[in-house]
Amino acid sequence: MKWQQMLFQDWEGVVRTLLVGVLAYIALVIFLRVSGKRTLAKLNAFDLVVTVALGSTLSAILLQESIALAEGATALLLLIGMQYGVTFLSVRSKGFAKLVRSEPQLLVRNGEVLERVMRKERVTQDETLSAIRSSGGRSIEDVEAVILESDGSLSVILRG
Template sequence: MFFDSWAGLGRVLAVGTLAYVALVAILRISGKRTLTKLNAFDLVVTVALGSTLATVLLSKSIALAEGVLAMALLVLLQFVITWLSVRSPGFQNLVKSEPTLLMHQGRFLEGAIRSQRITRDEVMAALRSNGVTDVADVAAVILETDGTMAVIKGADHDAREPTLLTVRKP
């Protein structure tokens, strides 16, 4: 239960090191977009890569070459999906969701909150984490495609800080 064999530990060290190096190489070749979390699809790929790495490390029945191929396949498929999304609006609509407005001018949009299965308490937590003390100061709360909530403060919140609604001209 606590110790199986020195050979098992050696395998984890050797395979773990080589699998890690292979994953870093794959990620460097594939570019920054591979690990972004711009939408739910990207998050799934990131989690799947971690799961694949863990399986290669701990399962004696998975050879290193198979694990590296699996990680490369996940990155390749993610590359193909994002490549198609950039070039085809129809394909992009198929695989990506749209941001959803949850609050506008300090008022909850009940239909949007209900359809996205978000609670008022979760929106309020996002407001607190963004330093909002009064919902009247909120221009909008948007549920982004990656599941995060963007809080846009009203234009009069702080005249020294430009927001997406008040961009200063040079």
């Protein structure tokens, strides 16, 4: 009997999930379209946190009967509004931008590994070499610069 409840409880829960799921999804898509492309851009840790929070909120709206659609839509709108506010302020204030976004870091300069910076940023030499190979280089000596970007990716500038 108990295993049957794990698989199916009643049709009311299924219908609620379908109805609220479709409406919450539509609300999320509308909010994201209105807020612009930057809301889910792959830029920094803050953007990742917002993206995960949106997914978690949508999941809670779908699966928790105690959360009404209006409350869930308000939570989604709040997260998107906060993200919009942060990006709005970041574009207009360098100080605020520094507070929420990390600066790119130079890891390799003219074939020389900046070990202190790599240690501080927790990047291994193997990760750096992998990025160099992906960019068409063979070794550290082939590189003019390797930069750890704000989004965590490694940019490689090969020597001419």
